[in-house]
Amino acid sequence: MQKTTVLYPRNMICSCCFVVIRQLLEKEGATILNIKPGEVEIMYDPLLHNKEFYSELLAAHGFEPIFSREHQIVEKIKLAVIELVHKAGNVNSMIRNSDYLVERLGLSYAYLTNLFSRYEHITLEKFIILHKIEKVKELIEYDEYTLSEIAVQLGYSSVQYLSAQFRQVTGISVTEYKKGGYSRTPVDLIGPQSVPAHPKKE
Structure with a gap:
């Protein structure tokens, strides 16, 4: 059963950021449902990864998550x-x-x-x-x-x-x-x- 979640990465300021984020997430099995400045909705297999994994993946590349x-x-x-x-x-x-x-x-x-x-x-x-x-x-x-x-x-x-x-x-x-x-x-x-x-x- 696939799960959906929304990530809120910092520093999504240009189209290049969108490309990088899309490549990072898709490489790890996520499907991008929607992407816009400061927000990415993904679908993923919880047997492979969880939301925290994807948040940490983006953070490691300069897109730290925003929680509040x-x-x-x-x-x-x-x-x-x-x-x-x-x-x-x-x-x-x-x-x-x-x-x-x-x-x-x-x-x-x-x-x-x-x-x-x-x-x-x-x-x-x-x-x-x-x-x-x-x-x-x-x-x-x-x-x-x-x-x-x-x-x-x-x-x-x-x-x-x-x-x-x-x-x-x-x-x-x-x-x-x-x-x-x-x-x-x-x-x-x-x-x-x-x-x-x-x-x-x-």
């Missing part, structure tokens, strides 16, 4: 911010961050901000800013848009506001960053430990 409901909500907030800032194109300029998160998660913004701060030791507003600045870095490096276009795309009221926030977060100016030689922070590592822009190691 509040932790699951925090992870969904992080995934929603990543989706809005890094994947939604010009949507960020057309909808307020708070409205987007409330619509996605079905919870009040006040509840989401309080919960996020409690578990992540950084305000939700600061977390969003860090992601926006990292997206600015990416777009600068692509060199496909002017700084004015980047400001519009990410919902900044002016280039001056974007530039000031960029310096505040990274410790350098946009002009300095454009000269090259600085490292970016991987999306899944953006948070309270994020450091200012620093030169790439040779």
